[in-house]
Amino acid sequence: MQNGPAVRRRKLGAELRELRTGAGLTSGEAARLVGWHQSKVSRIETGASGVKSADVRLLLDAYGVTDRQQRELLLVLAGSDDVGGRHHWWHAYRGVLPPAYRDFISLESQASEMRTLETSVVPGLLQTPEYARAVTGAAVGRSHDGPDGTGGPDGTVGPDAPDDAEERLDALVKVRLARQDVLRSDPPLVLSAVLDEAVLRREVGGPEVMARQLQRLLEAARLPQVRLQVLPFSAGAHIGITGPFVIFSFPSTSDLDVVVLDHLTSSLYLERKEDLRAYSEAFNTLQIHALSPEDSLDYIAGIGGA
Template identity: 80%
Template sequence: MQYGPAVRRRKLGAELRDLRTGAGLTSTQAARLVDWHQSKVSRIETGASGVKPADVRVLLDAYGIDDSELRELLLALAGSEDGGGRHNWWHAYRGVLPPTYRDFISLESQASGMRTLETSVVPGLLQIPEYARAVTRAAVEGLEDDKLDALVEVRLARQDVLRADPPMELSAVLDEAVLRREVGGPEVMARQLRRLAEAAALPQVRLQVLPFTAGAHIGITGPYVIFSFRSTSDLDVVVLDHLTSSLYLERKEDLKAYVEAFDTLQIHALSPEESLDYIAGLAESADGA
C-alpha cells in the first residue's frame, strides 16, 4: 500500500525487469550492454530510484522492444512529456494541483480502462461545469475564485480521455445517492442527470445504478477506482481517494479483491439498459419540477 509516485516507480521497474529477463539478459549483462553500472539497473528495477525517460528508451532499445503502445506507456510512467505526442497538459496547473492529484491524472491519461464505484458524487469524467464547481467548492473550503476556476478547468480537461482515439473505456457503478443528492441545486442537478443519460448511451461508457433497494453491499466502505492498461495488466492499480490524499494499491491480491468486489456490485446493480431508463426518468422528473 503506497502513494502514487512510489507505485509508479515500482511498477515501471518491475516491468523493465520482466522485459530484461524476457530478452534473456541478467542485470549485469544489461548494464554492460548500455554501459551502465549494474547497481543503476538494480535501483531502477526495484523502484529504489526514479528513472529518466531517456534511460527507459535506452533500456527498451537494448531489450529489442518495438511495441509502440508499450513503449508509450512506460515512457509516460517515467514522466515523459512526448509519449504518443500528447503533452502533459496538467503541468500547467502545478501550482494548484497537489502531487497526488497530478499523479492520478497522469495514470488516468494513459489508462485504457477505468472501473469506478461512486457512492456520493458523479464521476469526475462525467461532470458538467456547474456540478464540478459545486463539488470542488464544497470539498475545498475558502478556495479563491481563480484557483476554483483552475480546478474546474482541470476536471473538464480530464474528460478528453473519453474522446481520445481510442477512447478510455469507463465502467461506473453509481449508488442511487449519487443521483438523488442535489449538488448545485435542482437546475444544475437536472442538467447533470441529462448529461449522465447522454454518457450512458456512449459505446465506451457503461453506467449502472445501484438502487437503495440493494440494501447493504460490498461497496459501502467507500468509493474506489481501478485503472487498467492495455499493454500489460501488471501495471493495473486501485486508487482510494481520501480528503487530503489518494492511496494506491498495487499488490495482486488487493487488485483481485477490488475487481471481484466490482464484479459483485455490477451483478446487484441495475443493468445498463435499466440504469439508462432510470437516469432518464429522474432527469425528466427534475425538468418537470
C-alpha cells in the first residue's frame, strides 16, 4: 500500500518501460536519444525518482508515442498541471488543496471509469451544493477528510490556505462541485456506484437538503453514464462492510488501474494486480447483492417521498 505520488511514479515508470521495449530500444539507447545517462532512465522506470513533465515528453517523442489521450494520461501521472497546453482547473485551488487530494482529482479527471462503494455519504460526483457544503462543513475542522467526506486528504488544507474558515469552506465546496464536470465531459466518466442504505437514511444538512439530494440521485441515475444501485439493510452483512473504496480505470491500459482507500489520516492506493482483482470481484459481488438499477430508483424515490 502506498500514497498517491509513489503509485503514480511506479505506474508511470512501468508504462514508460513498456513503451521503450515496444519501440525496440534498450535503456542505454533511449538515454542516448534524449541525451541522458542510462541510470536516469532506469531510475524513472523503477519509480525510484520523480520525473519532470518535460522529460516525459522527451521520452514519449523518442518512443514515437503520438496518441494524445495516452500522452496526457502519462503527463498527469508525472504530476503535470499543464496538460495539452492548459492548466487543470484545480490549479487555482492549490492553496487549499493538499497534494494527496490533487492526486485524487488528477486521477479522477483522466479515468474512463470509476467504481465506488459508499457506506456513509453520497459520492462527491453526485452531491448537490447544499449537501456538499453540509458534508464538507462537518469535516473541515478535522485534520483530514476524504474525497467524499469520509476520511482521507480532502479537508486537509495547503500552506497557503485562507485563514478564514468560511472562505476555506467555500473553496472546498467549489472544488467538490467542479469535480462533477467529468460526468459531462466528452467522453464522460462512466460511474458505477453502490450505495449502502445508510447513505440514503443519514440526514445530512436537514430534511430539505436531504430531500433535494435524493432527487439529485434520481436524476443522476437516469444518465446513461451512471449506474446507481442501493444495497438495502435487508442484505445484511456484506463484503464491503469494512469500508468504502474507489476503483479507477483508464482508457489506455488496465495496468494503470488503481484502488483508493480512505482512512482517518491518509489515503492509500493499491496497485498490485491481486489487489485490483480482489476489489473488482468484491464490487461485482456487491452489485449482485444490491438492488437492480431500476429497483434502486424506486427505493430512493420511496425514501424521498417522490
